[in-house]
Amino acid sequence: MTKQRPLVGLICGSGLGLLADSLKNPELFPYADIPGFPQSTGRLVFGEMKGRSCVCMQGRFHMYEGHSLGKTTFPVRVFKLLGVETLIVTNAAGSLADGYHPGDIMIIKDHVNVPGLAGLNPLTGPNDDKFGPRFPAMSSVYDKGLRCLAMDIVKQMGVAQFVHEGVYAMVGGPNFETVAEAKLLHRLGVDAVGMSTAPEVLVASHCGMRVFGLSLITNKVVRSYDDEEQVNHEGVLEVGKMRSQSLQTLITQLVGRMDMNNNTHT
Numbered sequence: 001m002t003k004q005r006p007l008v009g010l011i012c013g014s015g016l017g018l019l020a021d022s023l024k025n026p027e028l029f030p031y032a033d034i035p036g037f038p039q040s041t042g043r044l045v046f047g048e049m050k051g052r053s054c055v056c057m058q059g060r061f062h063m064y065e066g067h068s069l070g071k072t073t074f075p076v077r078v079f080k081l082l083g084v085e086t087l088i089v090t091n092a093a094g095s096l097a098d099g100y101h102p103g104d105i106m107i108i109k110d111h112v113n114v115p116g117l118a119g120l121n122p123l124t125g126p127n128d129d130k131f132g133p134r135f136p137a138m139s140s141v142y143d144k145g146l147r148c149l150a151m152d153i154v155k156q157m158g159v160a161q162f163v164h165e166g167v168y169a170m171v172g173g174p175n176f177e178t179v180a181e182a183k184l185l186h187r188l189g190v191d192a193v194g195m196s197t198a199p200e201v202l203v204a205s206h207c208g209m210r211v212f213g214l215s216l217i218t219n220k221v222v223r224s225y226d227d228e229e230q231v232n233h234e235g236v237l238e239v240g241k242m243r244s245q246s247l248q249t250l251i252t253q254l255v256g257r258m259d260m261n262n263n264t265h266t
């Protein structure tokens with residue numbers, strides 16, 4: 001049990017769990033002890049960031065682990081019931097855009113939910129009107145005010161040359177992309193690809209949360225049959241560790257400066 005009533009929820013991507021360690025006065029709840037959560041390692045961490053009450057998923061659930069999308073996104077509805085108004089999602093992703101490099105950060109402007117286009121959507125099934133409408137709009141899901149604020153912060157940090165704004169695609173995984181799949185996603189206008197985020201964002205937006213998303217570019221997605229580079233999960237985690245400090249600074253500043261009335265920033 002916690003008495004904390006966080007207004008901000010965070011989801012840590014692969015290799016980005018250190019974000020949760022920066023919370024002050026932490027209270028920890030292993031997922032295994034929380035009713036309704038998938039039996040999994042990872043934990044919820046409640047604590048303060050810049051004096052603001054937050055709750056953080058240190059470890060997320062993925063579709064490729066065999067969880068239903070309802071289970072994968074269950075924590076987002078728990079966040080909502082706890083009072084969370086703003087969700088910050090992070091992930092590790094491979095880049096398709098020219099000009100992106102491992103270690104870069106992409107502020108997510110929009111997403112392509114590949115499993116969703118094929119009917120794998122956490123909002124499928126009877127709609128719970130207590131949370132949101134049957135047919136939610138998704139044309140402005142990643143909050144513009146927070147994206148502008150994040151851009152201001154990266155300029156002040158002096159890291160703007162490593163930061164982009166782009167489109168994330170979620171694929172089901174667990175395999176990384178074939179060359180033909182990479183070419184297809186690139187032609188669709190996708191800048192970075194990963195295996196998470198879209199379902200959590202759909203559920204958060206459906207219930208009226210403001211959403212901000214960041215991808216850490218951990219590798220280039222191979223788009224040529226002549227390229228012999230091979231992506232691997234260990235490399236993904238390594239880049240996560242390398243960049244966790246910049247990400248932590250960006251997110252801490254964002255949380256400290258965001259307007260808590262779901263509008264603009266201070």
Ligand SMILES: O=P(O)(O)O[C@@H]1C[C@H](O)[C@@H](CO)O1
Nearest residue numbers: 013014091092195196233236
């Ligand atoms: O949880 P995220 O989306 O950060 O994890 C990405 C996608 C796979 O789970 C893993 C591949 O290395 O990183």
Ligand SMILES: Nc1nc2[nH]cnc2c(=O)[nH]1
Nearest residue numbers: 092093094193194195236
């Ligand atoms: N699908 C996908 N997920 C990733 N997560 C980190 N890198 C990648 C990638 O190249 N492809």
